[in-house]
Amino acid sequence: MAEPEAVQETEIIAEDKIAVATQWQLMWWRFRKHRLAGAGTIVLILFYVVALFADFFAYVDPLESEAQRSLMAPQPIHWFDEGSFKPYVYSLKGTRDPLTFKRVYVPDTSKKIPIRFFGRGDSYRILGFIPWDRHLIAVEGAKASESLFLLGTDMQGRDLWSRLMYGTQTSMMIGLVSVFLSLVLGVVLGGISGYFGGWIDTVIQRIIEILRSIPTIPLWMGLAAALPGDWDIVKIYFAITIIISLIGWTELARVVRGRFISLRQEDFIMAAELLGCSKTRIIFRHMVPSFISHIIAATTLAIPAMIISETSLSFLGLGLRPPAISWGVLLQDAQNIQALVISPWLLIPSLAVIIAVLAFNFMGDGIRDAADPYG
């Protein structure tokens, strides 16, 4: 539909605007009214910005370990120095508690380390090719790896903040890639099932029913454990992605099939058939555009399940393995309840999982409501 010219647009009253709006505009207006969905979308944009530019948000190498800095608590930032805004942290000294022999860290109040935003640190490449050395947070006059521990450190003395940034990258990307694979499987099989019907439909529906009635975690655990131990990170990454995407496609296929079946009986499809359109043209020119919004909603709602699957598998030690970093790998450190009581900050990555999953659910709900013209 053509956009009305700018001069005319101001004269058109609201109702007329609705009458000439495209389907996408209507959806967008409805989506904007959904506050939670809006909040979810903003949170997700932030997460993906972190995922894309993890090098910028992290301030040290996430793999750099140092036994001398094991299990440090998150470090408070002092925002004001003598009345003006000059954030700094105190330098920390590790000592042994004479009674319990536990390592304790005491701030050395005579040494202030100033913090700079967008300061210089380790060099890296933005998105893999533009070299840069600025980071969101950097310190002045000391090495970041020796002085800055915003979220504390893990058992091996690796900085949790930086690890969380890289973990976000892996986990959010795995969610996207596996949902894409599921989508391909779901749309193709669901589309075939819904469009052709008959015995093909019956077979595909039975396969879906069978897959849905099998408890997934034990099965995927078995498959993941059968991956050869000598594979490198990239191979394991892809294998896990594929294993996870095998869970999600059934729901998507169900949605696509339902849409195909209900659309097949619509008048405009019959009209297209009578006009002699080819099957491909009917499917891609007439049917797909009218249910694509529903697919987007179903896809958005499928991503959190993927993220949780990856986190669960890695948490068990069967998914991604160190040195790869993902939310699940980070949470492996939180498995031991005794360690957790001494260093509760190891549980922080679970907050990231919960927030991301909630945000996806809110956004997906918003899209689903917006896509429903009768809602």
Add this chain to the structure above:
Amino acid sequence: MLAYIVRRFLLAVLTVWAISVLSFMIIHLPPGDYVTSYIASMSASGSAVSEGEALALRDQLGLDKPITIQYLKWVALILQGNFGMAMEWGRPVSDVIGDRLTLTIVISLAAIVFTWALALPIGIYSAVYRYSLLDYIFTFIGFIGLAIPGFMLALIIMYVAFAHFGANVGGLFSADFAEAPWSLAKAWDLTKHLPIPAIVLGISGTAQMIRIMRSNLLDELRKPYVMTARARGLSEYRVIMRYPVRVALNPFVSTIGYLLPYVVSGSIIVSLVLSLPTVGPLLLKALIAQDMFLAGTIVLLLGVMTVIGTFISDLLLMWVDPRIRLGRQ
């Protein structure tokens, strides 16, 4: 009605077959055959396996035959109740799994009972008092329940209980009863330990169920027959409980078929965190030690158990829903 039962039964059989193929795949995916790794693990633990024994074992499993024959032989052995040996334990798989499978069933059922007991009243309340304060609160809690994976909730509960109350909420039995033979006292001890695993496992299912129940009932409440009932002066309680709730219950019952695999799945990983004596920790150990016979058998038994549960829920659905019982779809 008979056609419905037969169809469901055939589907269940088909599903069991699919599960058996997948379990067999898991057993055979890792490199090397079972007998070689069995001999290796036996000699590592000090007991040697003689040539003759190894040959007999190979023959029994048909390891020199094509993969389809191997599959058939494996199925034949299982039908005789012979699940093979668990290497790490040096005992038959059925011995090792025994009680743990029962406990897995007990926990899964407890979680489903919890889910129902909570979701039904809350769902009805939320639909009847739509957009009330409590409805919003339940919706919010429901969203959180959906967003927190079971194992994470388990971790958080363990942490809070341990750090603030000094209590260890893991396990299914007190120390006194862990190794004791079954008795009434032990069963009571188990009942006391059940709520936390049941809540952890049930919470996300509960959240889903509340949403399903709420939207189903909302659809029903808008229908003219409800207005008619009100117009004729029925009490509000009867108006709602007599018909709309009954109709809204049907999709609710049918989802139990999906709830069960979900709960069984979740129980595996939650058991690990809460150190429950179910098959979960056993499965993980077996997988890490590449004891594929044990692992494959656990996957198989869990799958079959779920299929039986789903089949029972199908029968239940038939009992609740006259449209199915009377043969109209």
